[in-house]
Amino acid sequence: MRKYRNGEIWAFEQETTVTRDGSDVVLGLDGGTTSTVCVCMPLIPFSDQLPDPLPVLARAVSGCSNHNSVGETAARETLEQVMAEALSKSGSNQSAVRAVCLAVSGVNHPTDQQRVLNWLREIFPSHVKLFVQNDALAALASGTMGELHGCVLIAGTGTIAYGFTEDGKEARAAGAGPILGDWGSGYGIAAQALTAIVRAHDGRGPQTILTSSILHELDLSSPDELIGWTYADPSWARIAALVPVVVTCAEAGDEVAHKILLDSAEELSESVKAVVRRLGLCGEDGKGSFPLVMVGGVLEANKMWDIGKEVVKRILKDYPGAHPIRPKVEPAVGAALLALNLFMKESKGSLKS
Amino acid sequence: MRKYRNGEIWAFEQETTVTRDGSDVVLGLDGGTTSTVCVCMPLIPFSDQLPDPLPVLARAVSGCSNHNSVGETAARETLEQVMAEALSKSGSNQSAVRAVCLAVSGVNHPTDQQRVLNWLREIFPSHVKLFVQNDALAALASGTMGELHGCVLIAGTGTIAYGFTEDGKEARAAGAGPILGDWGSGYGIAAQALTAIVRAHDGRGPQTILTSSILHELDLSSPDELIGWTYADPSWARIAALVPVVVTCAEAGDEVAHKILLDSAEELSESVKAVVRRLGLCGEDGKGSFPLVMVGGVLEANKMWDIGKEVVKRILKDYPGAHPIRPKVEPAVGAALLALNLFMKESKGSLKS
Structure with a gap:
């Protein structure tokens, strides 16, 4: 596994990646204690009838991203690296990202959530929707296909x-x-x-x-x-x-x-x-x-x-x-579907009832 | 706590200790995971009527002697040091020892027992009776006043x-x-x-x-x-x-x-x-x-x-x-009583029924 310092990951990507015709994408991350998975999906309209199979553009895997286990710096590096890799593999890049759902183990308190949100915000501009939650959320969404219920x-x-x-x-x-x-x-x-x-x-x-x-x-x-x-x-x-x-x-x-x-x-x-x-x-x-x-x-x-x-x-x-x-799909796909769903809801300016 | 290397303990003692008129003694050790206690008692005849209070000549305390916790070398050093200190405090010395009962936690298998016996034998000549057991034995003997039953x-x-x-x-x-x-x-x-x-x-x-x-x-x-x-x-x-x-x-x-x-x-x-x-x-x-x-x-x-x-x-x-x-006495006294009892039995050449 290559190690990057914060920031370098994105510099590296911007120099080398050929962008995927500018289409919007979302990222879903499932960060567990043994591994972290990131999937990149296109920004498809979220409805009751999702395409089958789901259009997953790319999947990247890295190590542990639980800050309790590896410390905050290493956790952040792992998460940044796996996102960069998923974007690179899908022929996309950072500027195409519309929403990110990051579901990592060890995020239990609002303070954990806010800390992760803060550094995600350093990477992604303010129009990108960011959702940070416990990894249980990705597991739920993998069964409900993105519904948080x-x-x-x-x-x-x-x-x-x-x-x-x-x-x-x-x-x-x-x-x-x-x-x-x-x-x-x-x-x-x-x-x-x-x-x-x-x-x-x-x-x-x-x-x-x-x-x-x-x-x-x-x-x-x-x-x-x-x-x-x-x-x-x-x-x-x-x-x-x-x-x-x-x-x-x-x-x-x-x-x-x-x-x-x-x-x-x-x-x-x-x-x-x-x-x-x-x-x-x-x-x-x-x-x-x-x-x-x-x-x-x-x-x-x-x-x-x-x-x-x-x-x-x-x-x-x-x-x-x-x-x-x-669930028929993995938790990271659940996180991506959740990112899609939440993006749609927020874009509509109202919560789905 | 002073640290000695094996052998040096006894050399040190022989140079400096004034012997207690050559009277025979026994040592009882209770080695737990937090501390190790050694008591020195005179070789009194073991009978149903033990003197009250018991004639404890000296008591020494040291750290952990569980080889699983601190390793064999440190465990051995602790045990040797605490015995030397108890003898020194009682105005006695190594040559007055007739029996030793060493009850230490972590001694569970015959191989543990034999290893401890082997290095005790390097210190004490063959006429000294040696008993090595789990620390539970000292606790039992502290209640039964030396009876192993x-x-x-x-x-x-x-x-x-x-x-x-x-x-x-x-x-x-x-x-x-x-x-x-x-x-x-x-x-x-x-x-x-x-x-x-x-x-x-x-x-x-x-x-x-x-x-x-x-x-x-x-x-x-x-x-x-x-x-x-x-x-x-x-x-x-x-x-x-x-x-x-x-x-x-x-x-x-x-x-x-x-x-x-x-x-x-x-x-x-x-x-x-x-x-x-x-x-x-x-x-x-x-x-x-x-x-x-x-x-x-x-x-x-x-x-x-x-x-x-x-x-x-x-x-x-x-x-x-x-x-x-x-028990009214501590486990180390139990171990010393056990040493007395076992010494008497072996000296009589038969087990007490």
Whole structure:
């Protein structure tokens, strides 16, 4: 990955890029803790009938842009570089940009938002519409095709539920990390499986085939060795990678693994329900319709034991109007669609009702 | 703290120490993750009637001697230094030592034990009896006054249950750290309290006075800020330090705090029961008598809501022969008594039945 200093990126591009016949474009960014994706799309009229497939002009990928992980300078460099690359690949340039939606993890407070907006404004002139949000927003928009309405449940290594109403209210649940009880997440599932092995070994819990399956997966010979393995590198993703083993054990009929997955489904559905309740997404009679976008490895496991399906079942019981969606496009495209949608709304000078 | 290189400690001592009329002594060491304590005691006959108070000649304190935390070289230096200091303070010297019991955290496997024995043997000649064990052993012996029999429950920042039978069998439960489910520990209690605050804030759990009490304790203004506080320094001890706040909330009638403490008591008693069961400490009829030594901040909280009392109640229900003991001497004295006891047994050439 090339490193640029702020400003140099754009100077470099202006010298070398052949512009794409001056057509207007929008940029959508999804910045996660492992990678950052930017897509460039043409400024098409936003309507109920979007073209299929969507006209994505270019896609660029870079590293982490979470300022909590890499610091502000590196985060900014990464974001600037990936935007420049997407524009360059699409044969466009900075002056063709009409709107940017930047959805990055770690943007939680208005102060984070304002700081990112300020330096985006240094790059783009005042007529360019800028939207800065948490990455959950891109995930939601990838399911709703750019509409900022509904609830998104993300469950990968971590988990969070995020909801938005059409009149601009938002709420979240979970997303506080494993110490603060995100037990439905991939990390939570795997940590509980490891705990179950230790308990069985101690004689504090029932025997389970998780023991042989996970020890085999990790190439360990005894549960005692799990302590060393766990604390040698307690990275959440490394532990969460054991989720497929837990699912396989549950599918083989293991009661302990089965209960861990049921508990996870309960936790995840409770996060969604808390958001729906607080925002009144289900309407006054509790039966109103709203999009429920489901994203992340834990929910996408399309196996016999389907955690996502179990989560949806529990939500529908309380909120029959929930409309589950598994997105067909990636979150960065969701961000670009959101940029398009917001640009149209602002251009019309009024919010869509 | 002065730093010595191996060997130099003893050279230094031999030059400067005035010997204590050649009387034989034993050393007891308790090596934890925060500090290491060494006591020097005279070689008194070990019987059912130990002198009261015990004739402790000297006590020395040094830093961490857990090789997992500080590395083997530093751990060894700390242990050598603290022994030399205890001998020097008691007006004794190396040649008067008849037995050493070294109980250090991080000694879990026979290989750890053998490594420590090997370098102790470089210091002490072959007629000196050497015993190397986990620090739980010193805690047990501090309650049993040197007898290696019964079960010890330690619950401070972490928790472990360790049991020993008179014929040399041992078993443990828990002690695997927070990721692997030591939920009854001080860390476990506090982490669940923090989780309860996040849940209440999300609308996923009942309201609780833990919110106002803990935010006030940490000088934070909103539950959102807990995420930053927690991950800024996720040291277990820092989080476990919140246990007294949880106890105060439970005493004030808060249901959520009350349930967290009940769950903790359940977890801790389950660890003890697993050890008792595996070792058959309660005899064949389940009613046999055995010492149950209770150590650590979580169990010593002598408040209205007494976690230790709750734990004992649950254990006695299953094992009425459990004899709870809160030690009057510190673990290092327990280790010294153990050294005395084991020395006597080995000198007699037979194990005490």
